[in-house]
Amino acid sequence: MQQLRRRSGWAALALCLVAVPAMAHNEGDHDDADTEGFIDCARPPEDALKALPEPLAQWASLECLPIGHKLVQGEQWLWRYPGSWTTRAEVPAFAPEASRQQAIAKYYTALRVERLPDDGVAAMHDRLSKESSMYRFYFEAQPAQAYRVAARNNLGHEFEIFVPVETDAKLWSFPCVPACRPEYAFMMERR
Numbered sequence: 001m002q003q004l005r006r007r008s009g010w011a012a013l014a015l016c017l018v019a020v021p022a023m024a025h026n027e028g029d030h031d032d033a034d035t036e037g038f039i040d041c042a043r044p045p046e047d048a049l050k051a052l053p054e055p056l057a058q059w060a061s062l063e064c065l066p067i068g069h070k071l072v073q074g075e076q077w078l079w080r081y082p083g084s085w086t087t088r089a090e091v092p093a094f095a096p097e098a099s100r101q102q103a104i105a106k107y108y109t110a111l112r113v114e115r116l117p118d119d120g121v122a123a124m125h126d127r128l129s130k131e132s133s134m135y136r137f138y139f140e141a142q143p144a145q146a147y148r149v150a151a152r153n154n155l156g157h158e159f160e161i162f163v164p165v166e167t168d169a170k171l172w173s174f175p176c177v178p179a180c181r182p183e184y185a186f187m188m189e190r191r
Contacts, residue, residue, distance in 0.1 A: 038066040039105040049108040056113045056149060059188050068106040069093040081186045089186035095177045096157035110152040121146045124162050128174055134182035135174060
């Protein structure tokens with residue numbers, strides 16, 4: 001029994017010796033955060049996107065976390081996946097399949113929004129009808145209006161987000177990273 005106590009004592013001492021240096025580390029002194037896979041959101045990299053273009057800025061907010069950027073719902077909008085009120089809908093900068101392979105922070109360097117002309121809406125409708133069963137379920141007919149968001153992250157990976165307009169108060173988001181998989185689609189509803 002005494003031998004067990006000695007071993008427990010040594011184990012506790014070893015744990016303390018390992019824990020003390022870890023607790024003494026001050027994150028504020030960590031100047032090389034982005035080289036370890038994290039970014040400092042208070043002092044983002046120079047090429048990091050700082051603001052969203054219109055009309056995306058109406059629907060979305062740019063959230064910065066140490067792991068990088070995410071597009072999340074805007075103040076006046078609710079984003080949700082169909083059939084779920086609990087899973088948070090978001091479009092992270094690591095969304096492109098090629099970006100997931102690299103263990104560094106991913107952030108947006110560019111987002112461009114264009115309202116699609118009639119032939120662009122038709123091309124989007126054709127593509128999403130083929131690639132996304134979620135799109136086919138909600139859009140049997142071609143929508144009258146749609147937007148295309150062209151996104152690029154710090155790795156140079158690009159992807160698209162198609163935003164068909166169902167009504168002024170209800171839009172959809174179909175990220176194509178590069179495939180427009182149905183599980184990526186979500187609704188955007190005005191509050």
